[in-house]
Amino acid sequence: MPYFDVASTAPLHPVARQALLAALDEGWADPARLYREGRRARMLLDAARQTAAEAVGCRPDELSFTSSGTRAVHTAVAGALAGRRRTGRHLTVSAVEHSSVLHAAEAHEADGGTVTEVGVDRTGRAAPEAFRAALRADTALACLQSANHEVGTVQPVAEVAAVCREAGVPLLVDAAQSLGWEPVEGDWSLLAASAHKWGGPPGVGLLAVRKGVRFAAPAPADERERGRAPGFENLPAIVAAAASLRAVREEAAAERERLAALVDRIRARVPELVPDVDVVGDPVRRLPHLVTFSCLYVDGEALLGELDRTGFAVSSGSSCTSSTLTPSHVLRAMGVLSEGNVRVSLPLGVAEADVDRFLDVLPGVVRRVRGHLADAVGGPGGGGADLVLDTLGKRCPIPVIELARAIGDVPVGGTVTVLSDDEAARLDIPAWCGMREQEYGGERAVPGGTAYVVRRRT
Amino acid sequence: MPYFDVASTAPLHPVARQALLAALDEGWADPARLYREGRRARMLLDAARQTAAEAVGCRPDELSFTSSGTRAVHTAVAGALAGRRRTGRHLTVSAVEHSSVLHAAEAHEADGGTVTEVGVDRTGRAAPEAFRAALRADTALACLQSANHEVGTVQPVAEVAAVCREAGVPLLVDAAQSLGWEPVEGDWSLLAASAHKWGGPPGVGLLAVRKGVRFAAPAPADERERGRAPGFENLPAIVAAAASLRAVREEAAAERERLAALVDRIRARVPELVPDVDVVGDPVRRLPHLVTFSCLYVDGEALLGELDRTGFAVSSGSSCTSSTLTPSHVLRAMGVLSEGNVRVSLPLGVAEADVDRFLDVLPGVVRRVRGHLADAVGGPGGGGADLVLDTLGKRCPIPVIELARAIGDVPVGGTVTVLSDDEAARLDIPAWCGMREQEYGGERAVPGGTAYVVRRRT
Structure with a gap:
């Protein structure tokens, strides 16, 4: 494995x-x-x-x-x-x-x-x-x-x-x-x-x-x-x-370039193979063996579980994989997407074929997890120019998935206001707006949670 | 070994x-x-x-x-x-x-x-x-x-x-x-x-x-x-x-009585084999495998070194074996002799023959160490009813050795006052008095150290 x-x-x-x-x-x-x-x-x-x-x-x-x-x-x-x-x-x-x-x-x-x-x-x-x-x-x-x-x-x-x-x-x-x-x-x-x-x-x-x-x-x-x-x-x-x-140290010197190239391959291929992915971290000034990406609309724990069943042991900074249910403080400080987060860190001597197999299975794994989640999500809250989505009590990535569904129901210029009490939403809703080229309109406290305002741009 | x-x-x-x-x-x-x-x-x-x-x-x-x-x-x-x-x-x-x-x-x-x-x-x-x-x-x-x-x-x-x-x-x-x-x-x-x-x-x-x-x-x-x-x-x-x-735990249950008997043998034989020894610790309510004794007129570090050369690894609470040059706080709290201190702690499965060999070599080892030290010690400080021994700057067990030499030079009822700046003397001079049935007359501060007064009784 x-x-x-x-x-x-x-x-x-x-x-x-x-x-x-x-x-x-x-x-x-x-x-x-x-x-x-x-x-x-x-x-x-x-x-x-x-x-x-x-x-x-x-x-x-x-x-x-x-x-x-x-x-x-x-x-x-x-x-x-x-x-x-x-x-x-x-x-x-x-x-x-x-x-x-x-x-x-x-x-x-x-x-x-x-x-x-x-x-x-x-x-x-x-x-x-x-x-x-x-x-x-x-x-x-x-x-x-x-x-x-x-x-x-x-x-x-x-x-x-x-x-x-x-x-x-x-x-x-x-x-x-x-x-x-x-x-x-x-x-x-x-x-x-x-x-x-x-x-x-x-x-x-x-x-x-x-x-x-x-x-x-x-x-x-x-x-x-x-x-x-x-x-x-x-x-x-x-x-x-x-x-x-x-x-x-001796092995690392010999392996440095090979592992860096394998990581470059992952960094390049994952966004091609999987839609709505954010590869994070510095692409050049980085450790040779480590790469991290986040997948929109994906439950990190389910993703890790699917990868484990497929035979890959990786880590995640998603909130659902943390004992405190908060996303990684690193991703938070960077202001990048935390949902569906995967950290791949390759061992010295890793087989190139294993990396390629990872790239082969990943799209299907993400698709399956997204499929399960889509089934679990309800329809949008109603029509009109301004929509309020109540996702209180729902955990990452549900608020973002419901937001993505609802945005098409408001006209360009209209807003979707997401009510959420999930700490990950504070990071992931702005990150989603950045990735989907929508306008993030800020947050305000509401009873039982926070309201995040998103204005449709495209 | x-x-x-x-x-x-x-x-x-x-x-x-x-x-x-x-x-x-x-x-x-x-x-x-x-x-x-x-x-x-x-x-x-x-x-x-x-x-x-x-x-x-x-x-x-x-x-x-x-x-x-x-x-x-x-x-x-x-x-x-x-x-x-x-x-x-x-x-x-x-x-x-x-x-x-x-x-x-x-x-x-x-x-x-x-x-x-x-x-x-x-x-x-x-x-x-x-x-x-x-x-x-x-x-x-x-x-x-x-x-x-x-x-x-x-x-x-x-x-x-x-x-x-x-x-x-x-x-x-x-x-x-x-x-x-x-x-x-x-x-x-x-x-x-x-x-x-x-x-x-x-x-x-x-x-x-x-x-x-x-x-x-x-x-x-x-x-x-x-x-x-x-x-x-x-x-x-x-x-x-x-x-x-x-x-x-299982082995210990099987070994308990055998090791306790071996320790009893050491406790009984050491004072018979080596003169001027103090076996310390509770003879009954004790760990099965551990025994400690102290030998008058013996340098603990030299004793450990001789035992090591003879093939035995033991420990010591003597001041000369401590990095701080103070005797073990345990021996101090007990008020027992600390010089020439040896702790024997037997492993499970120890060979009875090794314990007997230890008892065989110990008397010669102690004799050799005492011999070396006797050569290094000067004569008494002079005659008279009351004698002052200046051992300032000399380390355990020299002050006690000089005291033991000088006590015969004063008449019964006379005193030997030992000047010492060695922390071990505070413990070992009263302990020596107890072992040799002499009267310990207390201590007082003097320039550069402490004066310990011993009155000859026998």
Whole structure:
């Protein structure tokens, strides 16, 4: 079964598996102990740190192994903010960061700090000038991902790092999605990453803190990993993480162009094969292996289910696939369609035939899902120049489907007002207007939800 | 090489290894995903939780998998204190808890909370009545280990849990040392444990929070593990941890009596074989596999090194083996000798012959270390009824060795005053007096250190 979701997690790389097995035998002891097994464990830990530091591009004594990428981010944000508390309590993050960064920012706000979110353009890119404008005299830390995890857009990290350096603000780079491909360029101050994203085992994150960066590790204290990652070292997994990072880097260099071409094929073919599709993210400045598109009038969960039955594992940022029933904050910040959202992230070594088969089955899958939905949707609310559609209680993509049906029932210049209490409508109705060249007339609160006004143009 | 340090970490159990390998193949996907691999990972996670909950004696929905035992403790302490903040900010812990508990308590104090340490007797046992006396109207949480990690003394958890229940205070039990042997008895509220202590892989801790216990997971927020363990689940290790806990329990039941008898043999034979030894911890209410003793006039690090060369891996609570050059806080709280300290913790399946060989080599090893030290020690400071020994700048066990040499130079009734700046002397000079039936006359501050007065009695 083709697995097209390596941006969530990659299967264990054979080198990681081999290293893990060896280190289970050789590196099980406590590296803090003085006897032979302990000293051997310490040597394995030191060697792994050396290897990982080379791949990151930092000194070994700047690198700590945490228990996950999320922990690395949480510790990096808390530690950098605490270390620069005397400068101030302002934090700047891009609006499209991973939830671990945004949750750390929420915790900072709940603790009395302030946060500025830097917006992005429709490709998901945060502009260096926007970052510059968001830095203040009391800014203790800025955070920018190396590349976006949902749409693949590569961020201008080196430029933003320069802007931050100029302002005297340390930059934390969440490199989770890109570290398997290449080191992060530019003059960053802190870096976080996650081994299972590159084919290493789960249970290992990387946290790099450059010498000279003020950093106060969050309490409680612990002796391990320079006080930055409490608890017994997960040594076998650390050894496997470091070994596989080196191996994956070599393969990635060989695979980069081939995967980028396969993604270009998906980006080009999907809009030809499937009507009413929005391919999102930067087409050029992007991760080689990742592409995301959204399909109008499609229920994301049903689409994922159909693809799963057809044999493809992909991910989605649609609201119906989220536990909170809100669309992805990334798609929201970009202002693009969220319904029927599909993220394809190709593994190294993916068979070209599997990508082609995906393109073969996709049109039929979307058609089937749209067919089921069309049956479930009622007729329009009535004739006249101005129509009100009550879709309260109905979830994405129903409001948009009913809007699309009704628009033909009003004359050009007439309006359809959609009443909805679904959070996705706020994003998807304007996005639909953009895709269908209709005029979006804004929203207003109404009892039980929101009214979205659409004026027919064509 | 006989490994007698399972209380630090146990080698990976064969069942854990097998389960880990299987789960690396079957459980690598993200259990939050909807496709087949994700659903399979979710099922493995649910099954592991069921198995582990049975071994703990709690409901599966009360149990979270953390990234280590230390993390489980930190989260338990922070979460329980936050959940009961309206009751008050007082925390009660025993003085002999694992450093993870004491560090969490320090963090609480640094954050403005208050902490009471419940003392222990010379066996290391915390009395239920002492706990009762330490509970206040504003006590938010009490912590007691199931058994001590350094001396093996089993704590009266069920009695203390009853005392806490009566006072309406939740009890957190750190079960790291005992969970492989048996469930924790009594009406506890929270429980923490660590898989690598029972032969599971590193990278997995258990955190149980009983229904009805007020608990507010520390920020930042995260969707995984009921918000109690942020980061991608370390699923293969979790599966291995659960499977091995069940397997180890069965073996432990079969091995309990044999290991307890071997430890009894060590407890009885060491004082016969080695002069000036103090075997510490409760001789009866103890872990089956763990015994600790201290040897007068012995440098702990040298002793560990000699044992390592002879082929035995053991641990020590002596100050010279600690990165902070302070003796173990456990030995300190017990008021027992810390110099020349050795902790022996036997693995399941240990060969009786290895234990006997340890007893064979130990006397010679101690003799050699004492010989080296005797060569390094100077003569006494002079004659007379009252002698002053300046050992400032000298580390454990030199001050005690010089004291033992000099005591014969003063008449019965005379005093030796030892000047020392070594933290271990505060514990070891009174302990020496107790062992040698001399009178300890107290301490006073002097420039550059402390003066310890010893009056010759015999």
